[in-house]
Amino acid sequence: MNSDFYEKLSTIVSAENVIENEMMSRHTTFRTGGPADYFVRVNTIEELSSLMALFKELHMELLKDVYVVGNGSNLLVSDKGFKGVILCLDGDFCDVSLKDKVVTAGAAAINAKVANLARDNGLTGFEFAHGIPGTIGGALIMNAGAYGGEMKQVVRKVRVMESDGTIKTVEGQDLEFGYRTSLFKGKPLVILDTEIELTDGDSAEIDAVMKDLMERRRTKQPLEYPSAGSTFKRPEGYFAGKLIEEAGLRGYSNGDAQVSEKHCGFVINKGKATSSDIYKLICDVQNKVKENSGIELQPEVIKLGDFEV
Numbered sequence: 513m514n515s516d517f518y519e520k521l522s523t524i525v526s527a528e529n530v531i532e533n534e535m536m537s538r539h540t541t542f543r544t545g546g547p548a549d550y551f552v553r554v555n556t557i558e559e560l561s562s563l564m565a566l567f568k569e570l571h572m573e574l575l576k577d578v579y580v581v582g583n584g585s586n587l588l589v590s591d592k593g594f595k596g597v598i599l600c601l602d603g604d605f606c607d608v609s610l611k612d613k614v615v616t617a618g619a620a621a622i623n624a625k626v627a628n629l630a631r632d633n634g635l636t637g638f639e640f641a642h643g644i645p646g647t648i649g650g651a652l653i654m655n656a657g658a659y660g661g662e663m664k665q666v667v668r669k670v671r672v673m674e675s676d677g678t679i680k681t682v683e684g685q686d687l688e689f690g691y692r693t694s695l696f697k698g699k700p701l702v703i704l705d706t707e708i709e710l711t712d713g714d715s716a717e718i719d720a721v722m723k724d725l726m727e728r729r730r731t732k733q734p735l736e737y738p739s740a741g742s743t744f745k746r747p748e749g750y751f752a753g754k755l756i757e758e759a760g761l762r763g764y765s766n767g768d769a770q771v772s773e774k775h776c777g778f779v780i781n782k783g784k785a786t787s788s789d790i791y792k793l794i795c796d797v798q799n800k801v802k803e804n805s806g807i808e809l810q811p812e813v814i815k816l817g818d819f820e821v
């Protein structure tokens with residue numbers, strides 16, 4: 513990469529939206545991760561479309577040389593950083609609007625913003641997502657869910673941009689939602705926006721449910737420390753946190769990376785942990801749980817960049 517490439521990016525999104533060598537620790541809830549060559553804020557679909565054309569011309573591939581981040585709340589980025597371009601949707605992509613019982617939400621809108629709009633308009637069905645600290649884009653990729661709710665239940669359609677710039681709409685029934693996965697996971701595309709269909713409810717009741725769920729999170733989860741939420745997926749028939757506890761790993765640490773004492777399913781950053789510390793801890797936990805119970809835990813957290821054990 514060179515100054516010519518920087519100029520081309522700046523021409524499309526303006527110079528203030530292109531940051532070179534941006535530390536990804538500023539964009540992940542683990543507060544870890546090294547520098548991205550280029551961190552680019554994209555405010556409109558037109559800008560995104562021009563960027564896609566530029567990447568195509570330069571043979572840069574989505575997921576390999578170009579990566580989209582939401583709120584970084586499910587990401588472990590290598591301490592060596594990311595060689596390429598990180599795209600962060602902003603501006604128009606944060607818009608949310610309501611027509612009848614359908615919320616149209618941009619991919620960069622934070623879940624809580626959508627949940628609050630629904631509550632204020634007496635619409636129920638999105639309370640579960642209020643405390644999930646990510647964007648709509650991240651929630652769609654992951655089929656984010658909590659307390660019996662998941663994106664699968666409410667998404668009517670999703671618009672995406674493919675790497676050749678084509679915009680496609682995918683209907684709800686074709687989204688292949690599964691446990692923490694969807695049709696889009698691992699695919700070279702950018703989610704633009706979605707339609708979420710809700711049902712009539714009572715604002716005060718919706719508010720009470722959201723407050724109750726938040727209180728449950730505060731009581732049970734180590735929200736006072738940086739983390740990426742549940743580090744591991746729930747193995748069928750088990751709870752990751754219980755398996756970790758039974759393996760004697762409550763409070764187990766590697767540097768400042770620690771299995772939370774409050775909730776064994778969370779790996780937390782107690783202050784100065786690096787992504788390598790966190791990754792090694794994750795591997796240790798997987799090995800020890802396997803030894804103790806025979807069960808192989810799979811990380812829910814997505815790794816970006818190079819990691820060594």
Ligand SMILES: Cc1cc2nc3c(=O)[nH]c(=O)nc-3n(C[C@H](O)[C@H](O)[C@H](O)COP(=O)(O)OP(=O)(O)OC[C@H]3O[C@@H](n4cnc5c(N)ncnc54)[C@H](O)[C@@H]3O)c2cc1C
Pocket residue numbers: 541579580581582583584585586587601619620643644645646647648649650651652653654655656657658701702703704735739740741742814
């Ligand atoms: C304290 C805490 C509690 C949590 N609780 C829950 C919970 O209850 N339930 C749950 O499911 N998760 C939970 N999580 C995990 C996390 O918040 C979710 O997975 C969330 O959906 C990730 O969204 P994000 O915007 O942060 O995505 P990121 O972490 O930024 O990215 C996740 C993936 O989505 C992709 N992506 C994001 N936006 C786009 C886009 N526009 N187009 C294409 N790809 C995109 C990224 O490339 C990446 O592959 C928790 C995390 C924390 C820190």
